[in-house]
Amino acid sequence: MKARVTVHLKTGVLDPQGEAVRQALGAMGFDGVEGVRQGKVLDLDLADGTTEAQVTEMCEKLLANTVIESYTIEMA
Amino acid sequence: MRAGVITFPGSNADRDLAEAFRKGGADVTMVWHKETELPQGLDIIGIPGGFSFGDYLRCGAIAAQSPIIRAVTGFAEKGGYILGVCNGFQVLTETGLLPGVLLRNAGLHFVCRTAPLTVVTSDSAFTSDYNAGDEVMIPIAHHDGNYFADDDTLARLAGEDRIAFTYGDNPNGSLNDIAGILSDNRRVLGMMPHPERCVEEVQGGTDGAAMFRALADVLAPA
Numbered sequence: 001m002k003a004r005v006t007v008h009l010k011t012g013v014l015d016p017q018g019e020a021v022r023q024a025l026g027a028m029g030f031d032g033v034e035g036v037r038q039g040k041v042l043d044l045d046l047a048d049g050t051t052e053a054q055v056t057e058m059c060e061k062l063l064a065n066t067v068i069e070s071y072t073i074e075m076a
Numbered sequence: 077m078r079a080g081v082i083t084f085p086g087s088n089a090d091r092d093l094a095e096a097f098r099k100g101g102a103d104v105t106m107v108w109h110k111e112t113e114l115p116q117g118l119d120i121i122g123i124p125g126g127f128s129f130g131d132y133l134r135c136g137a138i139a140a141q142s143p144i145i146r147a148v149t150g151f152a153e154k155g156g157y158i159l160g161v162c163n164g165f166q167v168l169t170e171t172g173l174l175p176g177v178l179l180r181n182a183g184l185h186f187v188c189r190t191a192p193l194t195v196v197t198s199d200s201a202f203t204s205d206y207n208a209g210d211e212v213m214i215p216i217a218h219h220d221g222n223y224f225a226d227d228d229t230l231a232r233l234a235g236e237d238r239i240a241f242t243y244g245d246n247p248n249g250s251l252n253d254i255a256g257i258l259s260d261n262r263r264v265l266g267m268m269p270h271p272e273r274c275v276e277e278v279q280g281g282t283d284g285a286a287m288f289r290a291l292a293d294v295l296a297p298a
Binding site for chain 2: 013016067
């Protein structure tokens, strides 16, 4: 089984990398990009029977820093 | 004074930090991150600068899960002293021994130069040889030194006199110009600038030497 964890910066946390991407898109002529927030995706290959609660614990303890980041989990 | 300096894969300021402790009179033991116990009788642990685990995932995040960190956390809980410099500061925030987090520099650039800092408090074993308000020149070299914490945490740090150093010329976007902070028992200091890189003239400055002298005075009274 697999899980996809998406980690993104919380609202209000400055994202200088996303801002640099937004500016680059504007410089390339892509008008109307009003904001870019950069996050990360982690695809986990899991032993059968791994629970979403266990993946949540992984997120809380390592995959995300909940001071600045939030996360979503898709089990598949 | 007995000091232990932790080395992770990717640490690069571990020997400089050990040398600065020795210059302050310490007996230094290097400790590999896979150890599960600290050497007996340590007074202080140094967590050095560098790029532990290649800064993968988040700076300091993987190092914070190293086997030795459980012992380091126990050491802190028993009132042990810890100095975390640069990547060491990032490790301390990732372990939760210090609040907040170090984000990517606001200007996105790696900054590498000598920075003017203000000593905000002399009320700690690390800063007792400085006077509050002193301006010191300490080298910085980091890509992720942009201190962030929520408003409550920032207010608590200021209210409890736990901001140790601020930047005179904020190089990275840190909130409230924060360059270094203390734990609530004032025995854990995390800072992005490198005091161990300015302890003797050959390094281009000696403004960091007072920190290691002060630690030696407090931790090994003559």
